[in-house]
Amino acid sequence: MNRNNIFIHLALALVLVLVAAFAGQLNKWRKQWKPAIFVPMEDKKKAKTAEDISLSETTRSLGAPEILVKFKSGVSQDAIDRLTAERNDRVEDRIENADGWEAIDDFDNADAATLVKEYQQLPEVEYAEPNYEINLDEAEAGPLEPILPRDPQFNDQWALANSGQRGGKKGADIRATLAWARTTGSGDVVVAVLDTGVDYNHEDLTENMWRRPEKMAPYHDNELGTIDDEFGFNAIDGSDPMDDNGHGTHCAGIIGAEGENEVGIAGVNWTVQIMPLKFMNASGSGSTKDAIEAINYVIDRKKAGVNVRIISASWGSTQKSRALGDVIRKAYENDILFVAAAGNSSVNNDRTPHYPSSYDSPNVVSVAALDRHDALASFSNWGVKSVAIAAPGVEILSTWLGNEYEEKSGTSMATPVVSGVAALILAEHPEMSVDDLKKKLLASTDPIAALKGKTVTAGRINAAKALE
Amino acid sequence: MAISKENAVENARKDLAQRLKIDTGDVKEKAVEDTDFPDMALGAPEEDEMSGQMITRGWRIKLEAQGQTFEYRADKNQVRAYKFKGKNYRI
Numbered sequence: 001m002n003r004n005n006i007f008i009h010l011a012l013a014l015v016l017v018l019v020a021a022f023a024g025q026l027n028k029w030r031k032q033w034k035p036a037i038f039v040p041m042e043d044k045k046k047a048k049t050a051e052d053i054s055l056s057e058t059t060r061s062l063g064a065p066e067i068l069v070k071f072k073s074g075v076s077q078d079a080i081d082r083l084t085a086e087r088n089d090r091v092e093d094r095i096e097n098a099d100g101w102e103a104i105d106d107f108d109n110a111d112a113a114t115l116v117k118e119y120q121q122l123p124e125v126e127y128a129e130p131n132y133e134i135n136l137d138e139a140e141a142g143p144l145e146p147i148l149p150r151d152p153q154f155n156d157q158w159a160l161a162n163s164g165q166r167g168g169k170k171g172a173d174i175r176a177t178l179a180w181a182r183t184t185g186s187g188d189v190v191v192a193v194l195d196t197g198v199d200y201n202h203e204d205l206t207e208n209m210w211r212r213p214e215k216m217a218p219y220h221d222n223e224l225g226t227i228d229d230e231f232g233f234n235a236i237d238g239s240d241p242m243d244d245n246g247h248g249t250h251c252a253g254i255i256g257a258e259g260e261n262e263v264g265i266a267g268v269n270w271t272v273q274i275m276p277l278k279f280m281n282a283s284g285s286g287s288t289k290d291a292i293e294a295i296n297y298v299i300d301r302k303k304a305g306v307n308v309r310i311i312s313a314s315w316g317s318t319q320k321s322r323a324l325g326d327v328i329r330k331a332y333e334n335d336i337l338f339v340a341a342a343g344n345s346s347v348n349n350d351r352t353p354h355y356p357s358s359y360d361s362p363n364v365v366s367v368a369a370l371d372r373h374d375a376l377a378s379f380s381n382w383g384v385k386s387v388a389i390a391a392p393g394v395e396i397l398s399t400w401l402g403n404e405y406e407e408k409s410g411t412s413m414a415t416p417v418v419s420g421v422a423a424l425i426l427a428e429h430p431e432m433s434v435d436d437l438k439k440k441l442l443a444s445t446d447p448i449a450a451l452k453g454k455t456v457t458a459g460r461i462n463a464a465k466a467l468e
Numbered sequence: 469m470a471i472s473k474e475n476a477v478e479n480a481r482k483d484l485a486q487r488l489k490i491d492t493g494d495v496k497e498k499a500v501e502d503t504d505f506p507d508m509a510l511g512a513p514e515e516d517e518m519s520g521q522m523i524t525r526g527w528r529i530k531l532e533a534q535g536q537t538f539e540y541r542a543d544k545n546q547v548r549a550y551k552f553k554g555k556n557y558r559i
Contacts (some may be wrong), residue, residue, distance in 0.1 A: 048528070094472075123529075141523070154519040190484075195520070196520065244519075245545075247508065247520040250522075256482050279518075280519070280520060280544060283508060283509075283545040283546045284508025284509070284524070285508055285509045285513065285517050285519040285558075286519070287516055287517065287518070288516050288518060291518060314520060314521055314522070315507075315519055315521055316521060317513050317517060317519065319513075319516060319517075321516075342521075344506035344507055344521050344522075344523060345506050346506075378508055394492075406522070408522050409522070409523045410507075410521045411521045412521040415521075455475075
């Protein structure tokens with residue numbers, strides 16, 4: 001090789017190195033650069049469009065396994081392969097470090113919910129769930145910007161956004177404004193408010209009230225006969241579930257007063273369906289029998305196709321009823337969460353149980369109350385074994401009879417906060433099972449010193465964490 | 469229709485007189501105080517009664533008859549006998 005050739009080779013090598021370096025930098029710039037897109041409030045509120053959903057489905061059909069299935073121990077790999085092949089599916093992957101879990105892909109483009117249902121019915125299957133997609137763009141987008149609604153009394157809703165108003169502790173809230181950057185709820189989620197009924201004509205509730213679908217047959221009760229349940233169910237006498245006390249309307253507003261309507265307050269969900277159930281009278285009390293009737297109604301409607309996934313129960317007593325415990329378990333078997341007030345007697349529920357919040361059913365979430373300083377409310381029951389979680393429950397502003405708004409206190413008020421957060425989770429993950437929903441709630445708290453040794457989670461519910 | 473404090477005391481006196489089988493005039497008002505009750509059954513639930521777990525503003529009524537003190541609890545919606553011979557009654 002002569003001297004000229006050496007120079008030519010060196011020059012070529014240098015050019016190649018420079019080209020490679022420049023290409024690498026270009027790629028880095030591409031990853032870093034994101035167009036600043038202004039998203040108007042109206043668009044943020046919108047539920048997923050058909051276009052969004054079809055895009056998601058397309059992505060899934062291009063290769064991501066659609067569901068995760070856990071087969072019972074003893075079911076052989078041959079049997080699993082046969083079961084999937086019979087359904088024109090295939091085992092995409094065995095999940096390492098998770099005994100018995102298989103990722104299943106479907107060749108027929110069936111949706112994940114249908115597949116989950118199909119597999120859950122197989123005797124060989126212990127559990128099936130959708131393979132939830134994780135959107136990297138969201139994770140890369142950085143911290144969420146809080147969303148503030150234009151409801152005129154929102155500033156008094158310290159539970160949702162505590163700015164230190166009226167001497168409270170700044171930040172002692174459920175981080176609702178951050179949660180709303182992800183979702184403000186869904187009209188597909190139905191929450192049953194088992195209470196004194198609901199004023200379904202209230203200006204801040206009427207748009208979010210459940211109505212029996214026209215095609216659905218009216219409810220039939222063996223004792224009460226056929227009932228016109230257009231607006232919900234009244235277990236006392238089968239009549240209208242209109243609230244004649246105010247308590248149920250208050251709880252309903254906490255869960256789902258219409259947000260961003262420039263009227264009154266915002267609920268934890270701006271959009272949701274509230275199903276009114278009346279079993280307590282005008283004084284705010286009712287019988288175990290009527291509570292059971294109302295829960296049976298919810299189960300019946302669920303079976304008939306209503307997407308009712310949560311019962312919010314802001315009531316109780318120290319009397320245990322096996323029949324009530326059984327029907328709550330029946331609700332669990334029908335994938336319905338049961339959120340219940342821990343009680344207001346300042347006692348330890350581990351020693352003095354309060355029902356229904358102390359029933360040992362996997363779907364029960366018992367809720368204690370916090371004040372605006374993040375202290376356990378002076379009246380609230382607690383229980384490191386029996387009370388799951390805490391939420392704001394003192395001086396809570398919400399809807400009241402006759403288009404009014406009132407501040408009320410009690411574990412009654414803390415309970416619908418948690419029910420509301422559960423509804424937000426379901427808005428994002430409609431197929432989530434009741435077990436996973438409860439797990440998600442209990443894993444979505446901010447630690448509170450005052451709750452150490454007082455509740456299972458020792459934390460205040462955090463709506464933004466619940467949606468991560 | 470909402471019950472006033474005066475109505476609540478009067479209803480309580482009548483009820484106690486009936487239970488003790490004495491004249492209403494023999495039931496004396498000892499004390500009436502505004503208070504917060506822990507729930508909507510005013511902390512005095514009857515057997516098999518569930519109630520809303522909301523702090524409820526009302527009145528604690530102390531009455532005297534036959535040398536004994538009896539407690540009633542009331543709010544704008546109801547009057548209750550508290551632990552009369554060990555049991556609660558909604559009147």
